[in-house]
Amino acid sequence: MCLRNPPKEALSIEDPSIEIALSMFIALEHSSESTYAKIQRAIQKGFPDSELPTFHETKRILTNLSGVTSVVKDMCVNSCAAFVGPLSDLDVCPECSEPR
Secondary structure: OEEOOOOOOOOOOOOHHHHHHHHHHHHOOOOOHHHHHHHHHHHHHHOOOOOOOOHHHHHHHHHHHHOEEOOOOOEOOOOOOEOOHHHOOOOEOOOOOOEO
16 A cells, blocks of 8 residues: 555545445455445445445545555565566566466
């Protein structure tokens, strides 16, 4: 994670759909995108007029509100090395020989 442009004042979320989506996204932090989508569909089935943002829209909203962004690196499955810079063309880990 990387913190960029953190908010300087308290956040105020006036749209209840966004507030529900953010609460759901945070509560499901270790769950899959599919789980989020299933809960989103269940809420929209019960409340057809609700317009909950998708998983990716909610992630983007949270990033914009918090200033926290994901930093994704192509890593060995055993966390031995990152396939960046001089290692970016390798197909196996130089430490443990696991495939990329």
